[in-house]
Amino acid sequence: MVHEGLSQTADENVDFDKVISNLLRMSVDLASMKDQHISIDFVGKFGKMPAQDATPLSLVLTELITNAVEHGFEGRKEGHITVSVGREGKCLNVVVEDDGNGMDQEENNGMARSSGSGLGTQIINTFVTNDFGGSVRWERGREGGTRVILDMTLRAA
Numbered sequence: 001m002v003h004e005g006l007s008q009t010a011d012e013n014v015d016f017d018k019v020i021s022n023l024l025r026m027s028v029d030l031a032s033m034k035d036q037h038i039s040i041d042f043v044g045k046f047g048k049m050p051a052q053d054a055t056p057l058s059l060v061l062t063e064l065i066t067n068a069v070e071h072g073f074e075g076r077k078e079g080h081i082t083v084s085v086g087r088e089g090k091c092l093n094v095v096v097e098d099d100g101n102g103m104d105q106e107e108n109n110g111m112a113r114s115s116g117s118g119l120g121t122q123i124i125n126t127f128v129t130n131d132f133g134g135s136v137r138w139e140r141g142r143e144g145g146t147r148v149i150l151d152m153t154l155r156a157a
Contacts, residue, residue, distance in 0.1 A: 016046040016054050023058060024065050024083065031069035037078050038069055044085035046092070053154045056127045063120045064096045064148055072100025072146055092132075094150040097141050128152060 021042055032038050049057075065081060073079040079100050086093040128134045134152030141147045 013048040013050055014054050016049050016057070017042070019054065020046060020058060020061060024061060027062050027065045028069055028081070031066045032073070035077060036069075036073060038073055038081065039079075040065070040081045040083065042083050042085070045087065046085050047087055049154055053132075056131045057152075060124050060127045060150070061094070061096070063123050067120050068096065068098040068100060068146065072098045072102075074101065076100065090154045092150075092152045092154055094152070095147060096150075097145060097147040099141065099143060099145040102140055102144050103138065103146050124148075131155070 028038050028040050068081050081098045084095040125136055128136050132152035137149040139147045
């Protein structure tokens with residue numbers, strides 16, 4: 001879906017806020033169980049960006065949201081996810097915070113807990129560090145849950 005939506009505008013800037021809000025709401029719906037109600041809110045704006053940045057960023061955010069729903073809200077009926085964005089030129093800060101179960105005691109220097117194959121975490125770390133020269137920090141949320149902080153530099157803002 002990401003590829004389809006962005007491939008038609010490969011040489012143009014896309015309004016990332018429109019693309020990502022629909023995509024992440026769909027990710028919540030697909031990852032949640034039938035009897036779960038998980039809401040998602042957005043604070044701030046991503047703005048326009050080229051498809052070469054929008055595609056990997058979409059994959060990172062989709063992985064974070066899916067991870068929050070599948071792990072953070074496991075065994076719970078309700079939950080809430082907030083995606084907060086700060087952008088100045090090419091500098092992008094994104095915070096994804098949930099009010100879910102929180103991280104295990106098993107932490108590894110600020111990285112996500114090692115559960116399952118860890119493929120989602122690898123995808124997130126690889127794209128953020130390789131494509132955006134950025135960093136990923138995993139923390140306990142302010143009111144329980146998990147908080148993931150992404151600091152990135154867009155390649156072509």
